[in-house]
Amino acid sequence: MRLRSLRAAVTATASIAAVFGALVMTAAPTAAKADEGMWTFDNFPIQTVNQKYGTHIDQAWLDRVRNASVRIQGCSASFVSPEGLILTNWHCVVGCAQELSTPDQDFVKNGFTAATREEERRCPGQTAEVLTEIVDVTDRVLAAGEGLEGAAFNAARTAEINKIQTEACAGDPKFNCQVISFYRGGRYSLYKFRKFDDVRLVFAPENQAAFFGGDPDNFNFPRYALDAGFLRAYEDGKPVESPNFLKWNPNAPAEGDVTFVSGNPGTTQRLLTMSQLERLRDQQLPVTLIQNSELRGRLLEYSLTGDEAKRVSFDPVFGLENSFKVYYGQQGALTDPAFMARKREEENELRARVAADPALVQKIGDPWADLERVQATARDLYLPYRQLEQSAGGGSQLYAYARAIVRASKNTAMTDAQRAQLTTALTTETPIYADMEEIRMRYWLSKTREYLTVDNPEVKAMLGRESPEALADRLITGTKLADPAFRAQALTMTTAQLAEADPLLAFVIANDDAAKAIGDRWAAAVNAPTARAAEKVAQARFAVYGTNLYPDATFSLRLSYGQVGGWTYRGVTVPAFTYMGGLYERATGSEPFNLAQAFADNESRVNKDVVYDFSSTNDIIGGNSGSPVINAQGEVIGAAFDGNIHSLGGSFGYDGELNRTVTVSTAAITEALRNVYPNPRILEELGVK
Structure with a gap:
């Protein structure tokens, strides 16, 4: 499955209505509950985490993790060696593998392994960015639009944001400066990134190894997927020096171990008002679902016309299927009466507390009514805007x-x-x-x-x-x-x-x-x-609630915390771990449950007791694909690549009892690099004996 930005999936055999009928989100407007929250690095609840899990997280720990975290196109990643080696998901590099492929050499189907540095191949258009600085620029941005409306408001804001970004980067092409809105415009921060434009493919397994189980297993658990890949950042033709990297831990975690996920969640909509959610449910999502479904059908038909058509359409179809499912999951949440009742209750509580404070009412007026009026305008403009501009x-x-x-x-x-x-x-x-x-x-x-x-x-x-x-x-x-x-x-x-x-x-x-x-x-x-x-x-x-809140996701660097654990739903307990031996037991020989060739050829060499994938309570969303999963010592223990079916509504809320992150373990990646796709060069660089 992909957790690339705005992409997710749902198992084809599950009942969406049944899942969402029982789902009660805990996205309360008061302080975040359970392990909820995609926290910015300048507002991470250090004390809360240390008290709950007995950890010793401090600012120095956060800085090390931030400097090792990497943002790539649509995904997340991390440095895992001092020589620019980057860990991410296979589905985050499969586009590169497809672009490097030819009709005679299919790196998607057969995988890609660079035996030497010279064989590492540049991914067209790929970049790697590391967040180096966060500066609060809220006052400057808000002041720029003061007293203005409509186009004048947009122009003033845009001009000031561009000025801030230009000043911060000072024309240096090695940096990318981005002003990011948080809390739906409540705060603005300048994020300054160190940027690398030369990113090369080092390793990608066969697609059948990375996406074993296909759609039936997608957005589900147990999983048996080697959804991992390696890139390397270069500059001036040489590997980048990356002294801030996450130490590779080749051992699997234990149940209950604390886990951290550092990545770039794409978009959540937990702070939308009811009128915004209702238009999303009634207009935007249905149109998107219908159009994505038809385009998927057209591309699938094309893929059946020949081997080359199947090859070149693989990644686009894969992406469309996942984006279709994320929207399908969102629609399932927004059409669930219990969920919408909970969201309405939360909004009514906030509005009542505002109404009880005359000074606050005087200051902000009635923004909920303002947003209701905006939705009426948006309904009229949406289709021409979508067709002529947004999706042109x-x-x-x-x-x-x-x-x-x-x-x-x-x-x-x-x-x-x-x-x-x-x-x-x-x-x-x-x-x-x-x-x-x-x-x-x-x-x-x-x-x-x-x-x-x-x-x-x-x-x-x-x-x-x-x-x-x-x-x-x-x-x-x-x-x-x-x-x-x-x-x-x-x-x-x-x-x-x-x-x-x-x-x-x-x-x-x-x-x-x-x-x-x-x-x-x-x-x-x-x-x-x-x-x-x-x-x-x-x-x-x-x-009303204070500032100890996490903002909606904006494809900016966040840190979530949780612990390794399974879950129980309707009397059925799902364990937190799968093992490599389970892959062979699950394989049927028929797609999508056929073994990847390398796994079939090397079965006798594989240690079947190694943990393959595991689940944890971390709060993530699309864009977190490839995010390093980190233990309390700051070591990488896996790469997040999926969520379970209960996390389908994660765009709108988090349920600590059911929502789970799914991760491919470093133990499985190590075993694969040792005995399935032998690559002693990478293992040595990772410090694995």
Whole structure:
């Protein structure tokens, strides 16, 4: 399963209604309960953890963990050696493996192992970032929008945020500076990252080893998955020196052992108001589920047309299936009456306590009513915003290139540093599969016509007298944007020159004003008032419950705490551990329960008593994929890759009795590197004898 940002899954055989019917979240607005919380490193509850678990966590321990934690594209990771070696999940590197593959050499199916440093291969577009500094910039950001509304509010905020980021990075390309909103706008912090642009693949197992059990086991436990991979960060052609790394512990933890997960959870929505949750349930999630389901069907049909089609569609289909399931799980939570009643009760409690404080009412007004009004506007704008701006291109990489180039040609305010960054991104050599591109474009154009209707002016302008199928074929077969050299050349052209140079660029130019207009309307009429009201709700929370709260996830570095443990549901107890011998017992020989070839070939060498995967009470969400699971000594004992079925509603709340993180143990990874995919070089670097 993937816990990449916004991706999750649910077992195909479980009853969603049954799970959510019994689910009672503990996302109380008072201090976090149980092991709940994805805490920022500058507000981690050290005393609470030490008192509960008898640990000795201090600021120095937190700093070591933070400096060893790594953010990669859509996932989390960690340095595990002083020479830039990075541990993450297989499903976080499978995209790289697919891009490095050819029809004759399939690194997804057969795995990838670099026997020497020279064989480590660069992952196109991959980066590695380490958080080096956190600075509170709340006062500056809030002051920038004071007294403004709509587009003026957005412009002022954006200008100030850009100024803060520019000042902090001072034009140094080795850093990435990002102002991040916390508590739905209640706090703003500058996060400064040390960035590495040269990241290379070191090891990835066969896909059948990493994703044994496929969809039936997905978002489930017990699991028998070697969902682990290694990367290495380079700079100036040499491995990065990483003195802050997590020591590799090749031994499995014991039940009850304290565990910490350091990673970048993507998005949670635990602080949304009832009106926001209801629109999510009634409009946004249903549309997303329907469209993802149809696109998945189209790609699955394509995957059956041949071996090469199956190879190139593997990762996109895998990703779509997981994203479909995360939204399906969210919809299950939001359609559960008991869960929604609990959320309403929490909101009513907060609103009542605010109403009882005249001074607080005077300060913040009624932001809940403000947000209800915003939802009415959002309902009207959502479909055109989604189809013309937010999801334009349907995921086509060529369309994304075209839009980035067109908008850069119009952006007179772009700095040299921003243009250089865009140039690097656009000129990176990345495989483009024309058939997949055409499927995505055809799908997007047909859905836009369906949702916005044939008579919609923007639809008429896009399609003209062509069908979605004919237009997609013309644009994808005619464009030169698959060539990095042409993309670099296009960045030097004017908008008028672009329209003459390429049909896909001309298409984007002809329709971009309408897309930009609906995007601007959404920003002014939805985003701006939402930000205003959410800040006031955050002020209310701080006033009523204090500041010892964790914020919603924002794909920023967090630390959660918990302990190794199974769970009991409806009289059935699920143990915390699986063992490598269980893989062979579970294997049937038929997909998706067929053994990976290397595991089948080396069965006699495998120690079947080694702990394979384990579960813990840590609070995580999509984006935590690849997060190091760490013991109290600060050693890495696994890589988080999944959650159990009860964590499906984790976007909206946490249940300490049932929600579990699923982790591939370092014990299993060590055993695999020793006896399944022998790699003494990596073992030596990890300090394993």
